[in-house]
Amino acid sequence: MQDFKDGKLDVVVNVKMLTEGVDVPDVKTVMVTRQTTSNILLTQMIGRALRGEKAGGGTGKDYANIVFFHDTWKRLLPWADVNGGLEAERPARQGRNPMSFISIQLIKLAVADIDYKGFENADYLTFIPVGFFNCEYTIAIEEGAAEELISFEENIIIYEFNRDGYESLIKCLATQDLTAYAAENVPESRLENKAGELADEYFNTETDNFDDMLIGNIAKIIRHMAQNDTQPLFVDFHKRDAYDMDKLANELADVSQRKIDVILRNIFNDSGKHWGFFYKSYSNFKDAFDKAMNRIFIDAVDVEITPNEESADELTDEIKRQVFVRDNYVCLCCGKAQRKGVPLNADHIRPIAMGGNNAVSNLQTLCKQCNAVKSVNEVDYRVNITPLRKPKQELQMFDWVSSDNVHNSIARIVNAFYHCKAMCELRCHQRKSGQYYYVWEIVLFADNNPEWLTPFEKQLLDYVRTRLGWTHVTKIVVKN
Ligand SMILES: [Zn+2]
Known part of the structure; x- marks a missing residue:
């Protein structure tokens, strides 16, 4: 604390230690990284920074920065009013970032190639949004005896296939008296009943509820229209065509694999583009690209049969x-x-x-x-047991082809090395939560010596990381 007071430290991080009885008058900034339902505690925490010049807070100190990592704006207002410095008219908003929402959809639908009922063989652009409806509303949340009002700004993602449904719904709601849904504490069940009726009337509950969000989305629109007496703003996703993975794959169809990886990394890291928002990680992006490339390959092969x-x-x-x-x-x-x-x-x-x-x-x-x-x-x-008496001198690597998945590529290398179908299983995970996310295991059938591959583990790892693009992998273990 003395070093902090002497200015040798810029920041002091603490848990439950500096809430009271600590005096560093010239502190200008407090970052409140925990949430609290206690007004007293909140006042204590931010009070560390609130001594101005006249209260001994240091020469020229006429403001303080209070940074919140949780929305407690509403609770802050009585305090702000007393000091007269802050305007209380608009509560801070929270809600989902539309980009991260899209990303989840894309990962679920486009990247993983999951077949949703009614969407078999859908084009890539089917799941690229055409825009979103921007909804703002306030909900009363009970917290013990107290009631807290939290304002949300949320964006309802609209696709080509459900756009008509949402537009008709909003047109219909505009003609209705929604007073019964305007209160911040309107029961969820009342909203859901209403939303359920509207879902039946305006949507195909099979395809339009593909993400299980339909009722929730309708409820948000009802809240918005009831509370604001306006229709939610439709924000057009102008750049949609710029994110057509099929188009990108077509453009790069004749480029060599090695160059493609460099090009894709540049595109993914380009701050002027939003691929990073959609895919979060390069490997997700690359995965989707490979799938798109695969589709081109499949289309082309009809002509190519020799x-x-x-x-x-x-x-x-x-x-x-x-x-x-x-x-x-x-x-x-x-x-x-x-x-x-x-x-x-x-x-x-x-x-x-x-x-x-x-x-x-x-x-x-x-x-x-x-x-x-x-x-x-x-x-x-x-045959599952190698006919070789001793290991080969080198491990041959083969170029990845677009119809390969990672198992195919690795199996081809390992099995060619052992001159038989020696690889029993490749244990790897794409998700960070998976056991084999960082460390992959190549499991050989019994009686194939895994140590034969030991000298080549680094080479295999390089291949996985750079050629296959799985950069999160840190180690490859070969075992029986
Ligand atoms: Zn094969």
Whole structure:
């Protein structure tokens, strides 16, 4: 405290220690980082800074900064009135930032590619808002015996598909007498009943309630219109087209993977753009970009199919079919399943050039990438134990392709290294709360020595962080 008084420290942080009996008269700023329902405590806390010049607060001290991290403005007002210095007309507002709200939606819907009922195969822009309705209202919240009024400013996100519904709703409410909903302490149940009726009348409760927010949103609009006697302002999301991920992917479709990563990082970090608001982290952004790229890839592949690809080995369609059926239409190396845009090959385990034949037993299902990686080697990916006696001298890395997920990319590298399907599981989490967010685990089937990969763990980590863009990963562990 002496150092603070002597000016050697700029800031003193304390918990429940400097509320009373401490005198540092020339303190100019107090940051109240805890909330309190006690007026006395609040006065004590901010009182540390409220001694002006005439009260011995130091020469020329005629103001103080009080910084709140919680909205207690309303409670502050009686005090402010006494001193006559602050205007009491507009309470501070709290509420959701529209950007963070959008971000959650995008993560839920676009990034994770979740299929919502009624939205299967929806375009990317379906879940980019067209704008929002700005609602302001005050709610009375009981706090013990006291009642506190808190004002909210919240934005209701509007999409192309629900815009009509909201506009009709507001038009209808404008003709109604909403006095019964104007009081700050109107019971939630009364509001919800009303909102429920309106939801049935103006919305498709299946698609328009995709986020379980419909009733709540309508209730907010009712409150706003009842309390303000105005319609909520519609704020157009002008820049919507600038955030079309499909468009961005199209623009970068012919750019090499390595350059794309640099370009994407620049775009993501560009303060003039809002991708960061929507996605929060670069890996979410990159994920969405990869998905968009994947869609382009799927669309393009219809044209690209090459009939001469397997001319050398004369496999009949029937033999291939038998191999695919046996292998469940899944690449035995990386685990990628056949789908539009991901063609599978029937690969010779022992290549023809090495004396292999066209028997189904000598064939295995591989995706295009794994097949290319295997080249003319004899590798049987139906086997889970490595046929190698000692580890290879180097770990070959392969370029990530847009139809890969992270499991596919890692499995291809690990399995090519062990010359069999050695990788049993990749444990990784995308969410910070997940156990394997920072430390990933590559789990091998029993009898494959995980120590073979030890010299290459750093290389694997670099690959995951820089090539795959999972920069939060700090360690990769290989185990049985
Ligand atoms: Zn594969």
